[in-house]
Amino acid sequence: MKPKIYVVGFGPGERPYMTQQAVDAMTQADLVVGYTTYVRLLEKQFPELQYYATPMRKEADRCRAAVEAALTGKTVALVSSGDSGIYGMAGVLLEIAAEMQADVEVIAVAGVTAASAAAAVLGAPLMHDFAVISLSDCMTPLEQIYRRVALAAEADFVICLYNPKSRSRTAYLAEAAKLIQQHRKPETPVGIVRNAGREGKRAWITTLEKLPEEPVDMFCVVLVGNSQTYVQNGKMITPRGYCVRREESC
């Protein structure tokens, strides 16, 4: 039997938001490999497991370590927060395993992604078509990111922005807001969730116009409503269509 590497999305972070499959994959693994911050988060909840932590931006090293451990016969869980399949480790692991010509079986374990976790906190902003865009230009040209933002705005998608800001990328979010405003009203509701599903959770609703002034950082997800999104009783709601109250007739 081939050695197995589970590439596990453990969701926002706390146990209630993990799937049973993710918990099983981690607790049954001989080694849990992940980015230092996430390993610390998991250690608190599963102190009995064996961990191997690597710093940020060392994704390829982390995958190589996971493959090497698997080749010695260990069952490995390579962990990501959110969903391992959405900007997660699943892709890099498959690429590195192929590069190493390693005969290992990679099993992806889906999790609750940040957009879902944030939407649950805000109300129901993702009831209609949406686009997920990362504002990190570490591996994508900035012009392409802006082009996607502009086209998503034109298409009237609800827009989920991952990695909206970091210490080195402070101006992109304001530029994205400007591009979206070319197709959407300044008062379009925008939901911001910081540390969704984790200690220190904070969520608030603002407008597209005010977005550039909001205290957004790399721990936030930003959800920009579509042309129909509204706020009611403190909840951000995108109706499912243009005749939601007449649905019985359709």
Add this chain to the structure above:
Amino acid sequence: MKPKIYVVGFGPGERPYMTQQAVDAMTQADLVVGYTTYVRLLEKQFPELQYYATPMRKEADRCRAAVEAALTGKTVALVSSGDSGIYGMAGVLLEIAAEMQADVEVIAVAGVTAASAAAAVLGAPLMHDFAVISLSDCMTPLEQIYRRVALAAEADFVICLYNPKSRSRTAYLAEAAKLIQQHRKPETPVGIVRNAGREGKRAWITTLEKLPEEPVDMFCVVLVGNSQTYVQNGKMITPRGYCVRREESC
């Protein structure tokens, strides 16, 4: 204390893919309300719970039943498959509760959405920006759906198509494929997953050109790769950027 309605996304269907929070909300509720097919699926796994099932397209009735039960003092779990916050019941429930001026607390419980479940089966197709579009024109004008498909294709998003086909909507998927082909090569990989995370699961990879001939139905999710997506060892992979193998330097 206000009566509580948990609007629960239980994921693809089977227990391993549910979050602990979803299981807790359902098993601690006095009444579980849902669409007949999903109630049957849950009854097999949680036979001890009290259920109330309503047929398809009776979403508003289902929400009213949930609100009425809550107003009699019952804790209610209103269930959706996937994520209750993505084309799920969260929005309709909030709208109906407001319409009924019911003083209830709505708590959204996120789940693993079909795009995540399908991606895990296919490999790693969602490693870069993506758009989620429903091809159901029950509540959205068809022109708007096609417009979104075309703009998403132009923006080079990976495209996840929900509700790709039904008995009454057989031609939309072929039209969508044609629109996407105006911006993407005929050999672009397309992953199709039927019954992801449920009994009778089936997944296969085809191309954009062949998509119109594939046996797709309403139980499928269709994932169309972006310009960089490729297939390797039977897995569909979208690289994270244009320099994934050089990530250490960025």
